[in-house]
Amino acid sequence: MNASFNNRGGRSRGFTLLEIAVSLAVIGFAIVAVIGVLPMGLNIQKDTRERTVILQDATYFMEAIRHGAAEVITNRVASTALLDSIPSMWQVYQGLPPVLLARNVDYKTDAEIIERLSAPSREVPGIGRLLYTVALVRSLSGAASEKGGSAFDNRIAFSYFLRSEILSITNTVPIETHITFEPLGNTEFNLRTNEWGSFGQNLSDLRFAVMWPPVPDVYDAQESYRNKQVFRTLVSGFVGRLETRNDAAGKEIYTIQPRRFGL
DSSP states (O other): OHHHHHHHHSOOOOOOHHHHHHHHHHHHHHHHHHHHHHHHHHHHHHHHHHHHHHHHHHHHHHHHHHTSHHHHHHTOOOOOTTGGGOOEEEEEETTSOOEEEOBTTTBOSHHHHHHHHTOOSEEETTTEEEEEEEEEEEOSSSOGGGSOOSOTTOTTSOEEEEEEEEEEOOOOSOGGGTOOSTTTOHHHHHHHHHHHHHHTTSEEEEEEEEEEOOSSSSOOTTOOOSEEEEEEEEEESEEEEEEEEEOTTSOEEEEEEOOOTTO
């Protein structure tokens, strides 16, 4: 009885100084671990957001080139909404440094931007072989605070380099390796031969490379950018010169002119 009474009524034993120190040390290690993981999570979130924006923008440009070239050629839309988000463009020729295109001279509207990005790789008289076109793009999608706009020095906007390379697909394999004359007959064989011949003239390989961050914001073909995303698709249509007009400098314009195979 006395032992039980003394145990209930006795003074409670508190934590020693050593126990408090060990507890603080454990809490400190936990806090340091959380702080160390937090920047990694923020970086992953930032990278995911940037890649989402790039995917959306690249899809827009690919569709504009694949389906919007006809609008560019026939209607000559004078909108400048896209122009406001593209302060600089370059054309890269084989063996030469990137050639800076003059804004509001070499490209003045959204239509002319699509024309430049639709320019196929080809031999340009007096200059050399055009390899690809590059645009400095301030993001078209994403949060409003990160989009490009009319402010030329909008450093808040997420920016990247967009490289557009368009290569013609040529048929080097004869059609006889795929079909034979005997089971088809003369008419069907000739029809398929003509379609096979026009296949290489009506199909192009579109390659997009998105590189960021664009630091410095002058494109350098030799620069190795920290992030790079590559897109590739096929574009149907005749690759050739626009017969109706030249660009602002009087040069011939070559672009993709969508049409159905065999027409």
